[in-house]
Amino acid sequence: xxxxxxxAALLSGSAFAAQQPFTGALQPPSQxxxxxNNTGSSAPxxxxxxxxxxxxxxxxxxxxxxxxxxxxxxPFTLLYHARRDPAIPSTEEWFAFDPExxxxxxxxxxxxxxxxxxxxRPAKVVYFDGMSAALSDSGWLDTQEVLLTGxxxxxxxxxxxxxxxxxxxxxxELCKWVGRxxxxxxxxxxxxxxxxxxxxxxxxxHSVCHSELMWCNFQSPSIQLISYLNVTAPGxxxxxxxxxxxxxxxxxxxxxxSDFAPPGPPPPKGEPPRRGPGGDPRGGPFSGxxxxxxxxSFSEWLRAATVRNTSPQPHIRLDxxxxxxxYDPRYQSLVRARTAQRSMREHRAWLNISxxxxxAAVQEVxxxxxxxxxxxxxxxxxxxxxxxxxxxxxxxxxLKAYMRNASETESLNTTEALLGVRRLAYSxxxxxxxxxxxxxxxxxxxxxxxxxxxxxxxxVQLAGSWMNTSALERCKYAATGVTHSPxxxxxxxxxxxxxxxxxxxxxxxxxxxRLFVESMDADEAMPAEAAKSLVTSWRARVDAxxxxxxxxxxxxxxxxxxxDVSSSPASSRADI
Numbered sequence: 001x002x003x004x005x006x007x008a009a010l011l012s013g014s015a016f017a018a019q020q021p022f023t024g025a026l027q028p029p030s031q032x033x034x035x036x037n038n039t040g041s042s043a044p045x046x047x048x049x050x051x052x053x054x055x056x057x058x059x060x061x062x063x064x065x066x067x068x069x070x071x072x073x074x075p076f077t078l079l080y081h082a083r084r085d086p087a088i089p090s091t092e093e094w095f096a097f098d099p100e101x102x103x104x105x106x107x108x109x110x111x112x113x114x115x116x117x118x119x120x121r122p123a124k125v126v127y128f129d130g131m132s133a134a135l136s137d138s139g140w141l142d143t144q145e146v147l148l149t150g151x152x153x154x155x156x157x158x159x160x161x162x163x164x165x166x167x168x169x170x171x172x173e174l175c176k177w178v179g180r181x182x183x184x185x186x187x188x189x190x191x192x193x194x195x196x197x198x199x200x201x202x203x204x205x206h207s208v209c210h211s212e213l214m215w216c217n218f219q220s221p222s223i224q225l226i227s228y229l230n231v232t233a234p235g236x237x238x239x240x241x242x243x244x245x246x247x248x249x250x251x252x253x254x255x256x257x258s259d260f261a262p263p264g265p266p267p268p269k270g271e272p273p274r275r276g277p278g279g280d281p282r283g284g285p286f287s288g289x290x291x292x293x294x295x296x297s298f299s300e301w302l303r304a305a306t307v308r309n310t311s312p313q314p315h316i317r318l319d320x321x322x323x324x325x326x327y328d329p330r331y332q333s334l335v336r337a338r339t340a341q342r343s344m345r346e347h348r349a350w351l352n353i354s355x356x357x358x359x360a361a362v363q364e365v366x367x368x369x370x371x372x373x374x375x376x377x378x379x380x381x382x383x384x385x386x387x388x389x390x391x392x393x394x395x396x397x398x399l400k401a402y403m404r405n406a407s408e409t410e411s412l413n414t415t416e417a418l419l420g421v422r423r424l425a426y427s428x429x430x431x432x433x434x435x436x437x438x439x440x441x442x443x444x445x446x447x448x449x450x451x452x453x454x455x456x457x458x459x460v461q462l463a464g465s466w467m468n469t470s471a472l473e474r475c476k477y478a479a480t481g482v483t484h485s486p487x488x489x490x491x492x493x494x495x496x497x498x499x500x501x502x503x504x505x506x507x508x509x510x511x512x513x514r515l516f517v518e519s520m521d522a523d524e525a526m527p528a529e530a531a532k533s534l535v536t537s538w539r540a541r542v543d544a545x546x547x548x549x550x551x552x553x554x555x556x557x558x559x560x561x562x563x564d565v566s567s568s569p570a571s572s573r574a575d576i
Contacts, residue, residue, distance in 0.1 A: 042335065043503035044549055045327040045344055050320075050497055051385035051551075053129055054312035056305060058552045059189050062344045064139035065130020066326040068147065068365055071318040073123040073185060079213065079223065081115040082106035082231070088115070088218070092171045095185075095213040097313065103231065104301025110236060116227035123222040125185040125213070125316065126178055126369070133188035133212045137164050142350035143326065148173050150362045152333075153350040175216035181369035184222055186214040187316060233294035312382070321376030321491040322368035324361065328496055331357040344550060368493065377483060377490050381497045384479055388501065392428065392508055393553040396546060399424045403539040407532050414531040415524045421538065425516035429509065432474040447471045447513045475509035476502055504549065511545050 049067045052058025059065065079095040082102035096102040099114065106112050131140040141164065145153065148170070174186050190212065215223075326334055326349045337352035353361070402424060406417045426433075433447065447470065480498050483490060490498065515538055522534060546554060 040339070041503060042327045042329055042338075043500040043507075045347070046325055046496060046500035047385060047504045048344065048550060048552075049129060049325060049327065050323070050382055050500065051389050053318060053382055054127070054187075054189075054316055056189070057555075059130050061552045061555060062550075063131040063134070064345065064347050064349070065128055065132050065143055066347065066349055067127075067129040068143055068324045069127050069129075069318055069320070070183070070322040070369055071125050071127055071187070071316050073119055073125050073187075073213075074315050074317060075119050075121050077119045077315040079117045079119070079215070081117065083113050083115070084111055086113055086230075088225070088228075090218065092175050092214065092216050093218060094171075095215050097213065097315065098304035098307075100297075100300040100304035104297040104304075110232070111230070112232045112236075114227070114229050114231040115225060116229075117218075117223045118226050119223055121222050123184045123220075124182050125187050126183050127187040127316065127318065129189070131190055133190040135164050135167070139348045139351065141170075142348055144170060144174065145350045146326075146353060146358050146361055147365060148177065149350075149358070151355045151358045152353050171214055174214060178369070179216060181366075183369065184216055184220055186216075187313075188212045188214065233291040235291040236294060318382060319376065320379065320381040320497065321494050322371065323381070323493045323497055324364050324368060325493075325496065326353070326361065331361065333357045368491075371491070375489065375491055377488055377494055379483065379494065381494065381501070385501060387479075388505065388508075389551055389553060393551055395424070395428055396542065397554065400539065400542050400546070403535050403542065407536045407539055412528045412532055412535075414526060414528055417531055417535060418519055418522050418524055421519045421535065422516060425512050425519060429471060429475060429512055429516060432478065432509075433471040447517060472506075472509055472513055475513075476506045478505075507545065507548065511541060515541065 045066070048058065048062055049065075052062065053067070053069070077097075079097065080099045080102040081089065081093060081095055082099075082105065083089075084106055095117070096105075099116075103112065103114065128143050130143070132144060134140045142153075178186065329335055331353065333354035334347075334349065334352055334357065338347055341347055350358075399421075402420055406412060406420070429447070477484075480502055482488065483494075483498060518534075518538070522531075526534075
């Protein structure tokens with residue numbers, strides 16, 4: 001229901017209602033505004049990939065990753081490798097950024113050892129976005145396969161090396177490929193983040209971890225072993241290989257049980273089994289049953305994964321100048337394939353790319369990995385994209401809710417409804433509008449056409465000519481206008497990022513601008529039904545905007561369960 005107090009609250013503390021210099025008839029949209037409404041644009045896809053890098057939820061929802069980007073694993077980062085034998089890895093293996101992740105995969109099935117490493121210096125890594133550590137033939141592994149094969153999947157269904165489950169092949173070949181460029185690890189995501197290192201090969205590997213680092217050389221001077229512990233849960237019985245056959249395509253643990261040393265000596269005669277860490281797994285209080293101490297491993301694994309749900313992994317510093325995207329319009333075979341696939345969840349890289357575009361993508365990745373960082377602008381494009389999302393996502397949610405309530409109310413107050421829409425549409429545009437130079441102009445003229453008269457002595461030329469144009473242009477170029485200066489060098493990958501950001505901002509600014517102009521031009525004396533119809537049309541426009549942007553910030557649970565609420569049916573009642 002439309003709330004009069006909400007309208008009053010929106011307008012309180014300002015003289016906005018009394019200051020209405022924007023009058024006149026609505027002007028038709030410019031060609032630029034029509035351009036950004038083109039549903040075939042790749043800009044929102046590139047933008048979503050950029051803003052979601054290293055964050056769990058965006059990559060879980062947009063699971064078919066399209067980005068390959070290099071970065072740096074920072075010094076003194078802790079990395080965890082759990083295993084079922086006491087060996088030190090000798091070749092490529094997997095790391096997790098969280099001990100819960102590594103233990104959750106290996107713990108509870110017998111003897112478990114936890115090796116903790118720490119980086120001693122910056123280490124070069126490559127990151128594949130999306131659910132790139134998850135095993136599926138639906139597109140999650142596409143960018144890796146394009147890189148490794150250099151050609152389209154086409155109609156083939158390759159089974160060499162285990163196919164989808166061929167993680168050992170992927171580990172070995174990726175490490176071999178990136179090793180030519182001084183890359184030591186590959187960062188991928190499933191339900192978290194992990195690392196892949198290039199020199200350890202042991203008798204077994206653990207299953208794909210959620211937040212993962214494929215590490216290519218455990219003998220690298222970039223890392224140091226700082227802890228080696230037997231973390232077998234108290235009361236764990238001896239592991240039986242038949243109880244855990246392993247994942248298809250993963251290296252099985254072929255060592256006989258006799259080779260596994262028990263976690264500690266048996267207790268002296270006459271004494272009860274020890275219940276602390278290191279107790280005899282054969283004689284513990286939970287002998288013959290899985291240890292309840294290990295039963296929490298999966299939930300702890302999920303707990304660790306949720307930490308990076310919305311915030312990026314902090315120990316990876318990405319090099320945005322190396323942002324290679326399969327959404328780049330240069331890869332025309334993929335542009336054509338996306339014509340009938342609006343949703344990013346439907347987009348496939350390996351399946352739809354041509355052999356020519358696949359080879360070109362491999363060449364682009366090789367080029368950026370060979371590049372020196374002196375060639376980049378220094379712009380943190382990821383932070384900029386997240387700033388834009390933080391600025392506009394909540395506002396858009398509020399605007400949609402307001403218009404939904406206004407359009408569905410039985411007794412609409414037209415004046416209050418229009419004032420509320422004006423305020424919500426105007427607020428994000430306020431930093432870019434100079435009302436002093438257009439007191440008697442129409443709202444459209446003030447937003448689209450009216451230039452700013454610069455302050456005396458202000459060096460407009462240093463910031464770019466966009467500073468002295470319309471509010472729409474200033475809104476579009478506020479963050480990136482200065483990068484159009486010839487004195488600032490951008491890589492071709494950064495130009496792609498800049499274009500996507502400017503296109504997204506142009507769509508946001510123009511849609512909000514049109515809403516503001518139309519609401520200012522609306523007659524407050526119109527009948528309530530006519531006002532409802534108008535608000536409903538505005539609501540549809542904002543719905544189209546949110547569909548075009550497809551931000552995951554709008555996909556969340558309205559209510560979050562308390563920490564003391566379980567998932568059992570008895571605990572899921574609405575009155576808890």
